[in-house]
Amino acid sequence: MALATRPDQTKPAIPMKGTGPGLFGIRRRNRSRLVIAVLLSLVSLGPLLYMLSLSFQPNGGLLGATVLIPTHPTVQNYVQAWTENSFSRYFVNSLIVSVATVVITVVFASLAAFAFARYKFPLKELIFYVFLASLAVPNLLLLIPQFLLMDRLHLLDSLFGLVLLYVASNLPFTIFLLRGFFEAIPREYEESFRLDGAGTLRVLVSLIVPLSLPAVAVVSMFIFSAAWDEFPVALTMINSGSHYTLPVGLADFIGVHTVAWGPFFAASVIATVPVIVVFLISLRWFRSGVSLGAIR
Amino acid sequence: MASITLEGVTKVYPNGFEAVHGLDLHISDGEFMVVVGPSGCGKTSVLRMIAGLEDITAGTIRVGDQVVNDVAPRDRDIAMVFQSYALYPQMTVAQNIGFALRMKKMPKHEIEQRVKEAAAVLGISDWLDRKPTQLSGGQRQRVAMGRAIVREPSAFLMDEPLSNLDAKLRVQMRAEVARVQKRIGVATLYVTHDQIEAMTLGHRVAVLRDGVLQQCDTPQALYDHPTNVFVAGFIGSPAMNLFEAGISAEFGSLSLGSQRIALSSDAIRRHPGLRRYGGKEVVVGIRPEDLHASSGGSFTSVITGEVELVEALGAELLVHFSTDARVVQSASSERTSGEEEPRMPASGSTADCVARIEPGHPVRTGDQFKFSVSPDRFEFFDPTSGVAILD
Numbered sequence: 110m111a112l113a114t115r116p117d118q119t120k121p122a123i124p125m126k127g128t129g130p131g132l133f134g135i136r137r138r139n140r141s142r143l144v145i146a147v148l149l150s151l152v153s154l155g156p157l158l159y160m161l162s163l164s165f166q167p168n169g170g171l172l173g174a175t176v177l178i179p180t181h182p183t184v185q186n187y188v189q190a191w192t193e194n195s196f197s198r199y200f201v202n203s204l205i206v207s208v209a210t211v212v213i214t215v216v217f218a219s220l221a222a223f224a225f226a227r228y229k230f231p232l233k234e235l236i237f238y239v240f241l242a243s244l245a246v247p248n249l250l251l252l253i254p255q256f257l258l259m260d261r262l263h264l265l266d267s268l269f270g271l272v273l274l275y276v277a278s279n280l281p282f283t284i285f286l287l288r289g290f291f292e293a294i295p296r297e298y299e300e301s302f303r304l305d306g307a308g309t310l311r312v313l314v315s316l317i318v319p320l321s322l323p324a325v326a327v328v329s330m331f332i333f334s335a336a337w338d339e340f341p342v343a344l345t346m347i348n349s350g351s352h353y354t355l356p357v358g359l360a361d362f363i364g365v366h367t368v369a370w371g372p373f374f375a376a377s378v379i380a381t382v383p384v385i386v387v388f389l390i391s392l393r394w395f396r397s398g399v400s401l402g403a404i405r
Numbered sequence: 406m407a408s409i410t411l412e413g414v415t416k417v418y419p420n421g422f423e424a425v426h427g428l429d430l431h432i433s434d435g436e437f438m439v440v441v442g443p444s445g446c447g448k449t450s451v452l453r454m455i456a457g458l459e460d461i462t463a464g465t466i467r468v469g470d471q472v473v474n475d476v477a478p479r480d481r482d483i484a485m486v487f488q489s490y491a492l493y494p495q496m497t498v499a500q501n502i503g504f505a506l507r508m509k510k511m512p513k514h515e516i517e518q519r520v521k522e523a524a525a526v527l528g529i530s531d532w533l534d535r536k537p538t539q540l541s542g543g544q545r546q547r548v549a550m551g552r553a554i555v556r557e558p559s560a561f562l563m564d565e566p567l568s569n570l571d572a573k574l575r576v577q578m579r580a581e582v583a584r585v586q587k588r589i590g591v592a593t594l595y596v597t598h599d600q601i602e603a604m605t606l607g608h609r610v611a612v613l614r615d616g617v618l619q620q621c622d623t624p625q626a627l628y629d630h631p632t633n634v635f636v637a638g639f640i641g642s643p644a645m646n647l648f649e650a651g652i653s654a655e656f657g658s659l660s661l662g663s664q665r666i667a668l669s670s671d672a673i674r675r676h677p678g679l680r681r682y683g684g685k686e687v688v689v690g691i692r693p694e695d696l697h698a699s700s701g702g703s704f705t706s707v708i709t710g711e712v713e714l715v716e717a718l719g720a721e722l723l724v725h726f727s728t729d730a731r732v733v734q735s736a737s738s739e740r741t742s743g744e745e746e747p748r749m750p751a752s753g754s755t756a757d758c759v760a761r762i763e764p765g766h767p768v769r770t771g772d773q774f775k776f777s778v779s780p781d782r783f784e785f786f787d788p789t790s791g792v793a794i795l796d
């Protein structure tokens with residue numbers, strides 16, 4: 110075939126030092142980069158793979174397991190994890206709390222960021238920096254005041270109370286990030302929208318947010334992940350087992366005398382899946398990145 | 406459809422900069438008014454105030470009979486084409502064009518029909534499903550126009566809509582803009598820094614300088630009777646040559662440096678005010694096209710200059726020359742020129758003058774060349790105020 114015999118146009122006539130094709134067609138210069146990349150990936154993915162492997166090991170041989178691929182894989186751990194300890198309940202609780210946190214935070218942060226980005230009002234910058242300063246306060250320091258506040262509001266042991274606290278802790282960073290993105294959107298879009306008959310809310314909902322989807326996707330992923338994994342606040346605010354979120358529920362697998370490692374790792378794997386799904390969904394927006402190219 | 410009226414409109418920005426000063430302007434229904442001026446002259450501020458995108462500091466703006474000073478942009482029924490087009494990137498061409506109609510809650514089938522009609526007028530029917538990023542500059546420009554005309558607005562504002570196009574496409578789209586404006590027939594205010602666009606498009610042209618209206622008239626009147634040195638230097642390409650000159654006490658001649666030019670009785674009759682300038686200095690303006698290579702006929706006088714540069718444009722020669730007469734630099738000389746403007750080297754003499762002559766004449770750099778002129782084609786200005794000397 111003509112295509113098969115066509116000479117490689119991109120190949121230099123004389124290979125330059127360090128750039129010539131090497132093992133598996135990878136250029137020598139890229140080979141060292143590849144090794145570093147693989148090593149770094151192993152550091153990140155290693156524990157995850159180990160967790161995945163252990164979740165399929167029969168409970169008896171867990172701690173002695175030295176091979177990554179189990180010799181007698183079993184799904185018994187998953188069945189046990191899902192059916193015992195009200196794990197499915199924790200899963201649903203976490204899902205409700207995380208999704209609600211994402212939605213409420215993004216809605217309120219968008220409104221606030223839009224005001225900071227586009228309007229002039231007294232003490233605007235001061236208020237903004239106060240928001241930012243709250244990022245410097247460690248969350249654990251706020252635990253007791255928050256507990257007392259929730260107690261006064263009769264929101265202890267309530268998922269709604271938990272959502273409120275998560276929204277409060279995520280708002281400053283989200284406002285900060287969205288403000289920067291909103292400010293980068295050319296004003297002509299907004300002015301054109303207004304001339305076309307749109308009001309302020311329409312400008313935000315139909316113009317600013319759609320044009321900021323990459324930023325909204327990033328913050329949504331961060332917020333979801335933070336709410337999904339959060340442990341100390343949930344442990345402090347929630348008392349009854351029916352309101353446990355996943356991280357608190359997972360701790361339940363660790364008994365006083367024994368630890369059911371198999372179901373524990375299986376539950377951990379299940380707990381990881383939604384975060385990965387959310388990441389994959391938002392990845393689409395990172396890559397497509399709605400272009401602002403219609404402005405010259 | 407409505408007229409637009411500005412009465413004493415002033416705009417002072419929070420930093421104290423006065424962009425527009427006491428502007429009076431009336432754009433009749435169906436009229437194509439072009440506001441032209443150099444960068445920073447306040448022309449875009451005028452447009453934005455009419456659109457409602459900027460508050461006005463003083464004065465009144467009317468659309469039809471309604472004072473719109475405090476009316477929100479969306480309630481003014483004014484469409485605008487932005488310099489950057491501002492097409493919404495998340496929407497298709499059809500959605501872009503139909504957006505204003507959706508905001509008016511028009512039935513879907515009617516929106517579709519009007520979008521198709523507007524697209525047909527502008528020749529963009531094949532691109533309705535594309536996103537703006539998939540279009541070229543000229544196509545985007547058409548979509549921006551489509552978005553404005555589909556609304557059938559009371560008035561139409563355009564902010565340098567052709568400035569992002571290359572020279573060839575700009576000429577093509579200029580004709581397109583004129584055609585569309587004629588078809589929709591609403592009051593149109595078009596802002597540009599390009600005097601060629603202004604001259605070719607506008608029924609009337611308003612020349613703005615430092616926020617002050619210099620002259621508002623038909624393109625031909627601006628060209629023939631500029632009201633002051635600024636307009637004289639701004640309108641016309643290449644710009645009018647402006648010299649310091651002396652009028653003899655008996656009005657018989659004009660001294661341009663060491664050269665004397667006989668003033669005809671016609672010139673005095675056309676500018677009776679010159680009688681006040683006997684024995685005094687004036688600024689004389691000579692259009693490049695009024696300097697000729699051939700002699701005889703109606704040309705009664707001659708100006709001799711040293712040729713510094715010859716630009717052969719095919720249909721004509723632009724001859725840059727210098728004389729010992731002092732050249733007056735109009736404040737408009739920094740204007741951004743149109744595509745037909747000749748370019749001089751940065752080291753060009755401040756005494757640079759330009760003549761536009763017929764091709765075929767043997768003109769060479771360094772020559773002492775005699776240009777024939779007819780003094781009754783000259784324009785005269787007061788050297789202190791810069792105002793045209795007429796009556």
